[in-house]
Amino acid sequence: MSVKILVINSGSSSIKYQLLDMTDQVVLASGLLEKIGEQESILTHKTRTAQETMDELKKSVPIKNHSQGLQMIWKEFSESGAIEDLASLAGIGHRVVHGGETFKGPALIDDGVLESIKKLVPLAPLHNPANITGIEVARELCPSVPQVAVFDTSFHQTLPPHAFHYALPYEYYKEMGLRRYGFHGTSHNYVAKEAARLMEKPLEEMNLITVHLGSGVSLCAIKGGKSVDTSMGMTPVAGMFMGTRCGNIDPGVLLYVAKKKGFTIEEMDTLLNKQSGLKGLCGSNDFRDIHARIALGDRRARLAHEMFTFQVKKYIGSYCAVLGHVDAIVFTAGIGEHDIDTREICCSNLEQFGIVFDPDENRKEHRQAFRISRPESRVQVFVIPTNEELEIATQTRDVLKEKQIQ
Numbered sequence: 001m002s003v004k005i006l007v008i009n010s011g012s013s014s015i016k017y018q019l020l021d022m023t024d025q026v027v028l029a030s031g032l033l034e035k036i037g038e039q040e041s042i043l044t045h046k047t048r049t050a051q052e053t054m055d056e057l058k059k060s061v062p063i064k065n066h067s068q069g070l071q072m073i074w075k076e077f078s079e080s081g082a083i084e085d086l087a088s089l090a091g092i093g094h095r096v097v098h099g100g101e102t103f104k105g106p107a108l109i110d111d112g113v114l115e116s117i118k119k120l121v122p123l124a125p126l127h128n129p130a131n132i133t134g135i136e137v138a139r140e141l142c143p144s145v146p147q148v149a150v151f152d153t154s155f156h157q158t159l160p161p162h163a164f165h166y167a168l169p170y171e172y173y174k175e176m177g178l179r180r181y182g183f184h185g186t187s188h189n190y191v192a193k194e195a196a197r198l199m200e201k202p203l204e205e206m207n208l209i210t211v212h213l214g215s216g217v218s219l220c221a222i223k224g225g226k227s228v229d230t231s232m233g234m235t236p237v238a239g240m241f242m243g244t245r246c247g248n249i250d251p252g253v254l255l256y257v258a259k260k261k262g263f264t265i266e267e268m269d270t271l272l273n274k275q276s277g278l279k280g281l282c283g284s285n286d287f288r289d290i291h292a293r294i295a296l297g298d299r300r301a302r303l304a305h306e307m308f309t310f311q312v313k314k315y316i317g318s319y320c321a322v323l324g325h326v327d328a329i330v331f332t333a334g335i336g337e338h339d340i341d342t343r344e345i346c347c348s349n350l351e352q353f354g355i356v357f358d359p360d361e362n363r364k365e366h367r368q369a370f371r372i373s374r375p376e377s378r379v380q381v382f383v384i385p386t387n388e389e390l391e392i393a394t395q396t397r398d399v400l401k402e403k404q405i406q
Contacts, residue, residue, distance in 0.1 A: 014035070095388070150392045
């Protein structure tokens, strides 16, 4: 008997989704609905065929809100035969960006859990409201289906106090929850487990550095299967600079810019989150474009790339110090999985840390996880494709089993 779990990741104007049969972890359907609320919304929907391929269709239709969007997605499920009856779903797993200190793991959603998530909106005003909308609409349309919230932050709830506190007045932590929370926890958790599987060791006996390089960037030091440090902070703007986010920066610079430019809080927020990072440095946040411009001699593109790889190496070195002994380093997400040159630069000249890079393996074509370190390397280096949807579905299934719902 199949165990079908639907994973929903709701953005402010989008819904990303995946339907999985957890009996053998097969993706039955997936898709992305973009530009919700605009004149022409775009749905890209894929369905697994009897030949084990994925049929794709695209539709451009006006979608006013998330409720209408999910109804359209339900219709595609029904017409493709992926789901005959929504009530037959074993569960629905929702990605929720911020769980604060309230949620240390996934949670079966009820009215109380939903209210707790709403109270955390001030910590993630750009993300949690959209996640909440997705939950509310899905509960309304599928009232009989159990639903689970899986939080980006919960994996990092094992950070020790010396790693998560800020050197601000301590009462600010008590009053406002000011602390490092970390993000991309679902991704870091998934690739850590995959690394343990590949190395045939219990995760609880391993120390890992996971390197999530995408439009958002974060690194994590994992000791005995638990996050002990991570680069992002109270918000996802901290740590490494990214596509459009500035990352760590001298706070005095922000005060100086605000005074000089006369920027409001909202304008500073836009500057730090949407106009900085790679885009601010060289005008592009697409690594493919940056590499093409470097090849043409573009100095700003080269500077942006050199700064990026320099910072990744700094984090790897610092996490080697934090962990003491490192079993493996894992690259994942869009840049981490596909950018050959970036991986090579990030791993070069690290032999003193026990990292012996293999440039030939790094440049080979691979579809699955693969190793890019030499056999004699004390620290193994892997490229492991992340699968946050599968991790959310797995955690959803585990919660349902624990609650004896499934």
